[in-house]
Amino acid sequence: MTGADPTGADPSGADSAATSRVERLLAAVALLAVAGTVVALVLVQRIGSTYRDGLEVTRDGAEVAAVGTSSARQLASDVSELARAASSGLDQAQRLVELAVESTGDVGVALGTNLAQGVEGTANIANGMAGLIEAIERLIPGDSQSLAEDLRALAEGLEPVPDQLRSLGDQLIATSGQLESSAASLQTVSDQLAALATGIDEAQATLAEVDVLARDVALRAGEAFDRSELDLLLLRLLVLVMGIGLAVACIAARQAVRSMVTVRPRAGGGTRTHTPFGTET
Numbered sequence: 001m002t003g004a005d006p007t008g009a010d011p012s013g014a015d016s017a018a019t020s021r022v023e024r025l026l027a028a029v030a031l032l033a034v035a036g037t038v039v040a041l042v043l044v045q046r047i048g049s050t051y052r053d054g055l056e057v058t059r060d061g062a063e064v065a066a067v068g069t070s071s072a073r074q075l076a077s078d079v080s081e082l083a084r085a086a087s088s089g090l091d092q093a094q095r096l097v098e099l100a101v102e103s104t105g106d107v108g109v110a111l112g113t114n115l116a117q118g119v120e121g122t123a124n125i126a127n128g129m130a131g132l133i134e135a136i137e138r139l140i141p142g143d144s145q146s147l148a149e150d151l152r153a154l155a156e157g158l159e160p161v162p163d164q165l166r167s168l169g170d171q172l173i174a175t176s177g178q179l180e181s182s183a184a185s186l187q188t189v190s191d192q193l194a195a196l197a198t199g200i201d202e203a204q205a206t207l208a209e210v211d212v213l214a215r216d217v218a219l220r221a222g223e224a225f226d227r228s229e230l231d232l233l234l235l236r237l238l239v240l241v242m243g244i245g246l247a248v249a250c251i252a253a254r255q256a257v258r259s260m261v262t263v264r265p266r267a268g269g270g271t272r273t274h275t276p277f278g279t280e281t
Contacts, residue, residue: 023254030250037243041236048232055225062218069211076200076207083197090190097183105176112169116162123158126151 130151 026250026254030247033246040239059221066214080200087193094186108169108172116165120162123155127155
């Protein structure tokens with residue numbers, strides 16, 4: 001009895017070919033693990049650089065936004081105070097204009113009626129007194145300065161004054177109407193400025209929230225930037241451990257396959273081959 005296979009096949013040759021294929025597969029996996037580790041390290045480096053740049057830009061942008069928001073809040077506060085002061089000033093100006101409206105209207109009416117009529121009456125009286133005094137002066141002998149002529153001169157001087165007073169009164173009444181319209185416009189502008197101040201105060205609250213948010217983002221981005229080097233180092237270590245671990249596991253498996261394949265002689269001239277697939281004779 002010999003160790004030859006009745007079918008004529010060589011079991012030891014088939015086992016050696018299978019073992020070689022397994023060894024080559026394990027070697028290829030180990031090489032791929034090493035190459036993958038290198039590629040992963042390069043990728044981690046690139047991603048880490050981009051991540052750090054993004055954190056730095058975010059931090060700087062948030063700090064700039066916080067400074068801009070703070071400046072905007074201060075400017076809004078100044079504008080709000082200015083708007084309130086202008087609104088208060090316009091309210092006072094409106095009250096003055098309303099008083100001026102009443103005074104100007106009253107003066108215009110007085111000039112166009114009472115005063116004009118009074119001057120006109122005075123001129124008529126002066127003209128009448130001039131005629132009476134002239135009659136009396138005819139009875140007085142001698143040559144003296146005529147009071148009648150002075151009274152007539154006074155009456156002639158006063159003659160255009162009533163029309164002038166009426167014209168001035170009409171102008172004052174028209175001015176009173178314009179001032180009244182101006183008072184309404186001042187009230188409108190004052191209300192608009194008060195509404196603007198209220199809107200600015202509401203915007204200040206929003207700016208305060210944005211300021212807090214921007215400062216929080218800047219703080220968090222700064223902390224993440226400070227931790228980024230350690231995070232990237234840990235990620236590199238993880239990639240190295242996984243890659244090297246896989247390569248070492250493949251190498252160890254290959255050595256185990258080699259060590260499991262042993263050929264021992266036996267009686268009868270045959271051999272017994274121990275392979276991962278069993279024992280062949």
